[in-house]
Amino acid sequence: MTENRKKVAFYTLGCKLNFSETSTIARDFQDEGFDRVEFEDIADIYVINTCSVTENADKQFKQVVKKAMKLNDKAFVAAVGCYAQLKPEELASVDGVDLVLGATEKFKITDYINDLSKNDFGEVHSCEISEADFYVGSYSIGDRTRAFLKVQDGCDYKCTYCTIPLARGISRSDTLENVLQNAKEISQQNIKEIVLTGVNIGDYGKGEFGNKKHEHTFYELVQKLDEVEGIERLRISSIEPNLLRNETIEFVSKSRTFVPHFHIPLQSGSNDVLKKMKRRYLREVYTERVNKIKEVMPHACIGVDVIVGFPGETDEHFLETYNFLNEMDISYLHVFTYSERDNTEAANMPNPVPANVRAKRSKMLRGLSVKKRRAFYESQIGSNRTVLFESENKEGYIHGFTENYVKVKTPWNPELVNTLHEINLTKIDDDGSVRLEFLNVEV
Structure with missing residues (x-):
């Protein structure tokens, strides 16, 4: 410098x-x-x-x-x-x-x-956001053991609570050649894991300038990325349930590099609320996706986005969501408390949910998330998994994640940073992560 x-x-x-x-x-x-x-x-x-x-x-x-x-x-x-x-x-x-x-x-x-x-x-x-009709590829590198690779930007969906289409414009994608080139560049930097990211990545393939024709599908992208040399792991970030196809799920289950971890937004377990949100699926579709994943990858981790306190969400609607999630074989929740955003349809909807009720519902679902994560971790005890260690020393421990997103910690050793190790998951620590005794990991 x-x-x-x-x-x-x-x-x-x-x-x-x-x-x-x-x-x-x-x-x-x-x-x-x-x-x-x-x-x-x-x-x-x-x-x-x-x-x-x-x-x-x-x-x-x-x-x-x-x-x-x-x-x-x-x-x-x-x-x-x-x-x-x-x-x-x-x-x-x-x-x-x-x-x-x-x-x-x-x-x-x-x-x-x-x-x-x-x-x-x-x-x-x-x-004007209508002018955001070109695509700029990007990826993060150099600040962690994994890279975030952008494959798509913008969104054509009109969910009534969301400002993202106003902030990022229409759905458009990188070319397949560019994505593969970026993945190769990342692989040459000794980065072990790539996370695919975008606003609506399942919609991958729409060209620039609002061209609605898909040059390639998300499934084709996944197939091609699996062939890139030098990448140990590929992780799909958030993908809409209506765009997560069975062929993609089946491919991931047999893939060389794609890991058994899906993050699938639900937003509500009530069909009434889903319709008001203008989501493009009903809860039955969501159930089908989760069942398909668990059928071909019983050990897969499934994360869920959910919004509480949407206008008009009654106690009955909320309980539908709570019970739906409680009964489903999912692994954790990301809970969002609804907040009014300017220039969205939902901001003008009748029957807003009082702030204290939103907070209470959020707390209930966060508690459910803790329970679900614990149950998922317990289901993995005794199994052999591969952990990728990260670079931070947190209170004397180094942390990492298995391919199916179980958080693991072991006493700090700088030689473990950015390395992959096959381990046996033995016990869950007080903080909820799986703890390994130092000697269990060979460097």
């Missing part, structure tokens, strides 16, 4: 897709002669990649800006990403923010940074 080169730091709010895009933007800065430093370090530029999915992410943004200003009150602060597209003026008015870039502009950020002097008010460059 040279003294006279400008330093840039990044902070990412939100999803895996954002992490992959932050990494791509960071590489652009490095190509332009900037040195990347940690966000906790003093930098000349702080870039914050924002999220619009939860209310909390909006509040977090202000805290992150404050943190940057504390580190260097003369630093140039840029906001990019989903929230920057949806509410650019709001972000621009936050004290300390100098530049706000929307959905298409964020990938050209270095073009906008000519003068690093502070602005009295954030400068906004944000297109």
Whole structure:
């Protein structure tokens, strides 16, 4: 790192897709002669990649800006990403923010940074979201033992609670050649695991400029990625139940590299609520998908997204969801408390659920998630699995995940970082992870 080169730091709010895009933007800065430093370090530029999915992410943004200003009150602060597209003026008015870039502009950020002097008010460059009709491939690398590989962006679904189509535009995909090239680049960096990411990855194959014709299907993408040399593991992130085909499930069950782990959004176990949400399936389809996975991969881990407190969700609707999930062979839940978002259909729906009821329902489902994860881990005790160890020393332990997403820990040993080991799962520790005695792992 040279003294006279400008330093840039990044902070990412939100999803895996954002992490992959932050990494791509960071590489652009490095190509332009900037040195990347940690966000906790003093930098000349702080870039914050924002999220619009939860209310909390909006509040977090202000805290992150404050943190940057504390580190260097003369630093140039840029906001990019989903929230920057949806509410650019709001972000621009936050004290300390100098530049706000929307959905298409964020990938050209270095073009906008000519003068690093502070602005009295954030400068906004944000297109109409209909102009976000081109695709920028990206992947994250260098900050963890796994890489997030973006294969698709945008969404054509019109779920009544969601701002993502407003923030990211229409569904469009990377070319198969590009995805495979990016996967090869990642494999050459000694990264053991790739997580496929996008807004709606099951919709993979739609071309640029709103071309609805699928050049390739998600199933074809999965088949081709399985052939890339040098990748130990491939993991599918979130995929819609109506787009997860039986042929894909069967392929994963026999695959060389794809792991038995699926994350499938449900959002509600009540068909009435699913219809109000304008989801593209009913609960019966969800049941079919879970049963198919468990039929061909009994040891598979299945994660579920669920929203509580959607407008008009009665106690009966909520209990339908709770009982549906309780009876199903799933492994954990990601629980989201519904929050009204501007310019969404649901924000104007009648019968909003009181905040205290939303909180109570959320707590009940979080408790169910703990129970489900514990039951899944217990079902795996006695089995042999392969764990990939990560790079952090957390209170004297190194952690990792098995192929089917069981969290494992063992006493810290730096030689284990980014290595794969076959282990026998023996006992669950007090914190819920599977603990290995040090001697059980050969380096």
